[in-house]
Amino acid sequence: DTGVSQDPRHKITKRGQNVTFRCDPISEHNRLYWYRQTLGQGPEFLTYFQNEAQLEKSRLLSDRFSAERPKGSFSTLEIQRTEQGDSAMYLCASSFRTGEGFYGYTFGSGTRLTVV
Amino acid sequence: SQQGEEDPQALSIQEGENATMNCSYKTSINNLQWYRQNSGRGLVHLILIRSNEREKHSGRLRVTLDTSKKSSSLLITASRAADTASYFCATDRGGKSTFGDGTTLTVKP
Numbered sequence: 483d484t485g486v487s488q489d490p491r492h493k494i495t496k497r498g499q500n501v502t503f504r505c506d507p508i509s510e511h512n513r514l515y516w517y518r519q520t521l522g523q524g525p526e527f528l529t530y531f532q533n534e535a536q537l538e539k540s541r542l543l544s545d546r547f548s549a550e551r552p553k554g555s556f557s558t559l560e561i562q563r564t565e566q567g568d569s570a571m572y573l574c575a576s577s578f579r580t581g582e583g584f585y586g587y588t589f590g591s592g593t594r595l596t597v598v
Numbered sequence: 599s600q601q602g603e604e605d606p607q608a609l610s611i612q613e614g615e616n617a618t619m620n621c622s623y624k625t626s627i628n629n630l631q632w633y634r635q636n637s638g639r640g641l642v643h644l645i646l647i648r649s650n651e652r653e654k655h656s657g658r659l660r661v662t663l664d665t666s667k668k669s670s671s672l673l674i675t676a677s678r679a680a681d682t683a684s685y686f687c688a689t690d691r692g693g694k695s696t697f698g699d700g701t702t703l704t705v706k707p
Contacts, residue, residue, distance in 0.1 A: 525686075525697045585643075589643075591639055
């Protein structure tokens with residue numbers, strides 16, 4: 483296992499276009515998280531899945547954002563009708579969590595989105 | 599707003615010196631984690647301390663947690679130029695973690 487993979491690494495899109503990002507987590511992990519990070523800030527929680535179920539979605543996530551994790555494997559994050567304010571690094575992380583067993587997140591390298 | 603707040607925002611030291619950064623938070627937590635992020639990269643997990651632990655060590659890292667003061671500190675001993683990065687604390691509650699805005703550490707050779 484090579485860790486958490488995110489694709490693409492960089493995406494430049496025009497305002498109003500739709501974009502989709504992919505995340506492949508560590509296969510043994512049961513939880514997958516999406517965070518967004520802007521320059522000089524810490525990661526902001528967007529949503530997370532346990533297996534294929536989306537357990538929580540941040541109020542930051544407008545209706546233009548949707549995330550899926552079919553069959554509890556990889557995940558996609560889609561942003562429709564992109565706006566300049568969506569420009570950020572989108573980070574995916576996975577973890578194994580059960581009861582009290584949690585040992586931290588493994589993050590991918592992120593997808594940097596620039597909306598022009 | 600973020601749950602955790604790191605202090606200082608920026609820290610510049612000479613190689614070989616120790617670096618201490620602090621994290622304060624507002625609500626009860628299950629655990630607290632520290633991560634490192636090199637410029638333009640993803641975050642790397644450094645250490646996790648549970649709410650019933652007070653101190654933890656990993657190599658040159660020492661983390662303390664004071665739940666009565668709702669604060670944690672990360673000490674990096676004998677710093678190296680390669681330690682230059684941003685360091686974030688994350689507090690775990692309700693199945694997810696909330697990150698602060700980080701401390702930017704610069705270690706000068």
